[in-house]
Amino acid sequence: MEELKMQTIRLRLKEEVMSGVAKIPVIVDALTPDKLFGKSEAEIKGVKIWWGNREENTGDLFEVSVEGDATSEAEVKIVMDGDLSRVKYIGAGMKAGEIEANGDVDMHCGAMMRGGKITVRGNADCWAGCEMHGGELIIEGDAGANLCAMYRGEMTGMTGGRVVVGGNVSECAGQYMAGGEILIKGNADILAGLNMKGGKITIEGDAIMPGADMTGGEILVKGKVEDMIPSFKFVETTTVDGEQYRKYIGDLAMTEKRAKGILYVK
Amino acid sequence: MVEITDVVCPLCGCVCDDIVVEVEDNRVTKVRGACAVGKSKLMGHGRIKSPAIRVNGALKECSYDEAIKKAAEILAGARRPLLYGWSSTVCEATKLGVCLAEEIGAVIDNTASVCHxxxxxxxxxxxxxxxxxxxxxxxxxxxxxxxxxxxxxxxxxxxxxxxxxxxxxxxxxxxxxxxxxxxxxxxxxxxxxxxxxxxxxxxxxxxxxxxxxxxxxxxxxxxxxxxxxxxxxxxxxxxxxxxxxxxxxxxxxxxxxxxxxxxxxxxxxxxxxxxxxxxxxxxxxMRGHYNVTGFNQVCTWETGFPFAVDLSRGFAWYNPGETSSTDLLIRRECDAALIIASDPGAHFPGESIKHLSKIPVIQIDPFANPTTEFADVVIPTAVSGVEAEGSVYRMDGIPLRLRKLVDTDYLSDEEVIQAILEEVRAIKSKEGE
The missing domain is CATH 3.40.228.10 (Dimethylsulfoxide Reductase, domain 2)
Structure with a gap:
């Protein structure tokens, strides 16, 4: 078998970009493996990205270096360093390849992604994995609100792919989720799986008000559930992966006809 | 003494339109039918006397022209400006505010952000x-x-x-x-x-x-x-x-x-x-300010979205939680702010006020309030519904016309925004040359 070639593009945010009184966000949806595939170092430095209300050259905001070659998008890996806490849309819309972000990242990381893999070695702010269709998003720290949810006005959140959060998640994780899988190793704040209609959320820690207005899909809470939604119907006690759970269906507040969501609670 | 009937109250979202006001020597002397807070607003109190610019930590009085020029310079030079407030002014001023936001690539947001x-x-x-x-x-x-x-x-x-x-x-x-x-x-x-x-x-x-x-x-x-x-x-x-x-x-x-x-x-x-x-x-x-609903109406028909609209990239992006004022300020995203007809100094969370106090702030308001304490440019205006007329929307979406009851030397909110907009356009066209 032919050995997979790898190209590594290193992007380090320059210190002066975030050293002012205001931390003005940099928007990097133009810097995904599929969009940078085939570009030279000089060409990458010339890619336009937004910093506030002005467009700048990537090379003016990031130190850029390229090692190795790639014969396809899948062989491109982007490594991001520096203060990424106001770098928005990391890996948003990406189709292939890999991104490794070393540190806390700002909003919309992995939003609308279709393929490839993003690893965040830190926390991810709100809307990570929002309306994600495929690929893999690994957040080693905590995730902000609306993880894998939808943008305002949309009625469908994540439809495919796999997301793992090592820490806790904020409000409304997986809202309007229709497919794919989310594994939360810590706790989930209020309304995880709100309006969920498909896919699966596993919460290893505790959850508050999970599953409200659910019409499909499955939520499994291994820890405690605080403020259980009062409009779920108890079905039976059952065993999942060798452990006992109380199985509920809901949400009956959405009418009986639509209440097809399943919630497993200890 | 002149008695004016069917006066429209510029205080809360009820926008009562059956108030009776007595005017003597160009001053409101009596108010009947309003609640205590509405009456207090119609009677007038605590006005900002003159436009002012902060120099070495203290506000120094100046002309309208100087204050407007300074405001335009701050806004035209900003990379992530915020235009916030708008709920206690008329729709005509808001409409110009959206033009200004578009011109300078700003986020425009109203008090709904911390309310409804x-x-x-x-x-x-x-x-x-x-x-x-x-x-x-x-x-x-x-x-x-x-x-x-x-x-x-x-x-x-x-x-x-x-x-x-x-x-x-x-x-x-x-x-x-x-x-x-x-x-x-x-x-x-x-x-x-x-x-x-x-x-x-x-x-x-x-x-x-x-x-x-x-x-x-x-x-x-x-x-x-x-x-x-x-x-x-x-x-x-x-x-x-x-x-x-x-x-x-x-x-x-x-x-x-x-x-x-x-x-x-x-x-x-x-x-x-x-x-x-x-x-x-x-x-x-139960909408709060008398025209908080009106801002949402105007902003929607101008940009497609009701509040928290980010025009920085040349199109309207709406994402409350990200583009809403308190979030922008807590996250220290903004490098300049224009505050009109509202008082974040009294109503925003501490972290957002802290950031506001560190960046250039332009205040447009008839009344001094906690925001005045850290504003760098202060531009006083006429009280809409007392000294200036204009359209507002009641909490149920019914449009009503505020009336002018007395004369004033103060410019209206609409006139001040128009002047800043013209000044910004002049700066931008000079930059483009």
Whole structure:
């Protein structure tokens, strides 16, 4: 078998970009493996990205270096360093390849992604994995609100792919989720799986008000559930992966006809 | 002395339009029919005397021209400016504000961001089965105030539009009506209620879900106690709703700004929907400032979105939580701000005020307030509805025309924004040359 070639593009945010009184966000949806595939170092430095209300050259905001070659998008890996806490849309819309972000990242990381893999070695702010269709998003720290949810006005959140959060998640994780899988190793704040209609959320820690207005899909809470939604119907006690759970269906507040969501609670 | 009738009050979202004002020597001397706060605004108080620019930490008086020029320089040079406020001024000023935001690539946002913004989000998700306040007055036999305390915040609301008002089909006033209040504490409004439901703080969402389940016929699954409210009480309120020929839920910041926020409102609107399987029910937000609704109207017809609109990339991007003022400021995203007809200095969380105090701030307001304390450019204006006229929208979306009662030397909000816009355009065209 032919050995997979790898190209590594290193992007380090320059210190002066975030050293002012205001931390003005940099928007990097133009810097995904599929969009940078085939570009030279000089060409990458010339890619336009937004910093506030002005467009700048990537090379003016990031130190850029390229090692190795790639014969396809899948062989491109982007490594991001520096203060990424106001770098928005990391890996948003990406189709292939890999991104490794070393540190806390700002909003919309992995939003609308279709393929490839993003690893965040830190926390991810709100809307990570929002309306994600495929690929893999690994957040080693905590995730902000609306993880894998939808943008305002949309009625469908994540439809495919796999997301793992090592820490806790904020409000409304997986809202309007229709497919794919989310594994939360810590706790989930209020309304995880709100309006969920498909896919699966596993919460290893505790959850508050999970599953409200659910019409499909499955939520499994291994820890405690605080403020259980009062409009779920108890079905039976059952065993999942060798452990006992109380199985509920809901949400009956959405009418009986639509209440097809399943919630497993200890 | 001149008596002016049918004066429109520029204070809260009730926008009472039956006020009588007496004017003597170009001054309002008497106000009849307004609540205490409305009267105080119409009578006038604590005005900013002159435009001013902060020099070495102190505000130094200057001309309108100098202040407007300085404001334009700050805004034209900013990379992430915020234009915030707009709820206590007229639609004509807001319209120019949107032009200014577009010109400088700013975020434009109004006080809904810290008030009924969550309601606006909810309405976009599930709609708003609503009516006018006139319909409420004449038809609503069941009135529910949820997380709202009109006796304190909307002085004339119950008297003019709801529980106490005598209506065409309900001539006995409150004798013909029932009042339910849901709140975390027994407010003055709650003391007047036929039924008061005390919910534990942050648990409104659960009670609303339970009400929906009951209205859809699933009372069997509802536990004995939901968020501190007994199942009997939930069943009683559900029955009152079913039996009322026409009912309304008025909701306030007790639900929009507590745990669950916009999702509480989505749930409340869906309670209204569930009630429609039995009777005619309506729901309405208790909007605060007199033209907070008007900003949302103008911003929507100009940009497609009602508030928190980011125009930095040349198109309208709407994402409350990211593009809303408190979030932008807590995250230290902004490098300049224009604050008009509002007072974030008094109402924003500490972290956002801290950032505001560090960046250049332009204030446009008739009155001095805590925001003045850190503003770098202060531009006083005429009081809309007293010294200047213009269009505003009542909390139920009814447009009304504010009247001019007395003359003034102050420029109007509209004139000041227009002047800043022209100055910004001059700077931009010079840069382009």
């Amino acid at each position: 913004g969550p309601s606006v989000l909810a309405i976009q998700d599930v709609g708003l089965p609503s009516c006018t306040l006139g319909e409420v007055k004449n038809r609503a036999s069941l009135i529910i105030y949820w997380g709202a305390n009109p006796t304190a915040a909307h002085g004339n609301h119950m008297k003019r539009y709801s529980y106490i008002a005598k209506g065409y089909f309900l001539p006995g006033g409150k004798k013909d009506k029932k009042l339910v209040v849901v709140d975390v504490r027994e407010t003055k409004t709650a003391k007047m209620a036929d039924k008061f439901i005390q919910v534990e703080p942050g648990k409104d969402y659960l009670v609303l879900s339970a009400l929906r389940a009951v209205l859809y016929g699933h009372e069997d699954v509802v536990p004995d106690n939901v968020g501190g409210v007994s199942k009997e009480d939930i069943l009683e309120v559900a029955n009152m709703m079913k039996e009322a020929p026409f009912g309304i839920i008025f909701f306030g910041m007790g639900v929009t700004q507590s745990r669950g926020r916009h999702n509480n409102i989505i749930n409340a609107i869906q309670v209204t929907r569930a009630a429609h399987t039995h009777t005619k029910f309506n729901i309405m937000p």
